[in-house]
Amino acid sequence: MKKIDYIIDKISKQQQKLLNLLISIASIPSPTGRERKKIQFIKKIIDEYEVRNTLIDNAGNLIVKFPSKSKGKSKKTILIVAHTDTACDPGEKVKIKQDDKYIYGHGICDNSSGVTALLSTIELIKKNNLEFENNLIIGFTVSEEGLGAKKGMKQIIKDYGKQIDAVINVESHNIGRVTNQVIGQYRIKLSVNAKTGGHSFRDFGKPNANIILAQIISDFSNTKLFQEKEKATFNIAQMKGEGSINTISKTATCLFEIRSDDNKNLQKAKKTLGMIISKYKKQFSDISIEINVSAEIPAVVFPANHKIYQITMDVQKKLDIVPNINSGNTDGDISMAIGIPTVTIGTSNGWNTHSMNEYLEKKSLAIGFKQVFMVICSIISSY
Numbered sequence: 001m002k003k004i005d006y007i008i009d010k011i012s013k014q015q016q017k018l019l020n021l022l023i024s025i026a027s028i029p030s031p032t033g034r035e036r037k038k039i040q041f042i043k044k045i046i047d048e049y050e051v052r053n054t055l056i057d058n059a060g061n062l063i064v065k066f067p068s069k070s071k072g073k074s075k076k077t078i079l080i081v082a083h084t085d086t087a088c089d090p091g092e093k094v095k096i097k098q099d100d101k102y103i104y105g106h107g108i109c110d111n112s113s114g115v116t117a118l119l120s121t122i123e124l125i126k127k128n129n130l131e132f133e134n135n136l137i138i139g140f141t142v143s144e145e146g147l148g149a150k151k152g153m154k155q156i157i158k159d160y161g162k163q164i165d166a167v168i169n170v171e172s173h174n175i176g177r178v179t180n181q182v183i184g185q186y187r188i189k190l191s192v193n194a195k196t197g198g199h200s201f202r203d204f205g206k207p208n209a210n211i212i213l214a215q216i217i218s219d220f221s222n223t224k225l226f227q228e229k230e231k232a233t234f235n236i237a238q239m240k241g242e243g244s245i246n247t248i249s250k251t252a253t254c255l256f257e258i259r260s261d262d263n264k265n266l267q268k269a270k271k272t273l274g275m276i277i278s279k280y281k282k283q284f285s286d287i288s289i290e291i292n293v294s295a296e297i298p299a300v301v302f303p304a305n306h307k308i309y310q311i312t313m314d315v316q317k318k319l320d321i322v323p324n325i326n327s328g329n330t331d332g333d334i335s336m337a338i339g340i341p342t343v344t345i346g347t348s349n350g351w352n353t354h355s356m357n358e359y360l361e362k363k364s365l366a367i368g369f370k371q372v373f374m375v376i377c378s379i380i381s382s383y
């Protein structure tokens, strides 16, 4: 452990090096589903560290393995992940700007900061020849955000899930976060097909897909469910409807999301939506209303006194970071859903994530990385 203390001491002086790495990672656009270039860049850096045990899996994740050289029988396997995709599409180039205090650019925080911390961890492990009792698998994942629906993490859990004893998920903003809860989620595409269409004046009165979709959304948003401030929320996006100014729209679609910390409330909201849809199906017997589910994730809670969170919070307290136990939706959803203890931590302080106006506080990165490195070392050596 003395060796690790010595390494940790030196991290504070590495701020500029960390910021340079952060900027080079954030400069490569990697919207969900188009992460290949960034994954290749990360692989090139890992090759430069002379780490050999790497592969790209079927989903496009970059996997790095550090098998334990210890002969002990009770070896465990710890998985550490950081997602490489960003929530928005920045186009050909990510514009990065900075001043004395902050760096501005899409993805600078979420999750270029997590990727920077994990890459720097690999560098320190290799340079200092650190060896652990337990096996270590590291994954730079793809398609964590939005409609990517954690595709990369699902692949890792499919390939290695049975041998993994714990997961550390290195996320972006909010140093001090300790996520032990998955927010339950129901994400669908809702499609109304009114079948007939017609002339807006001559055929007035025939079912109009745009209007029916709007009515479903209106009825749902007016249910008591949300006025009572139960812990359930909803969101509507990408409403699209066919038709022109003088034709009755035949088809209309939207993305529909319901979330809750509580499975009962999630099911209640889902049932309410189903009842509203049935009402319109009855009212307009010739139309079709279809639901395509893109994600259905149950709410999960791990006890805050589980050792994975206790180890994490002990490290944070040592660094004068105030622990903040919370819930979230991250790659950690997938491992927690099958009962693998998982902790998600933040690497930096940043704002406006998931937008083009994202920015990060420069001085937060070194302390964030220190925390990530210490949490990783503590969990791998004492789990």
Ligand SMILES: [Zn+2]
Binding pocket: 083, 110, 111, 171, 172
């Ligand atoms: Zn993220």
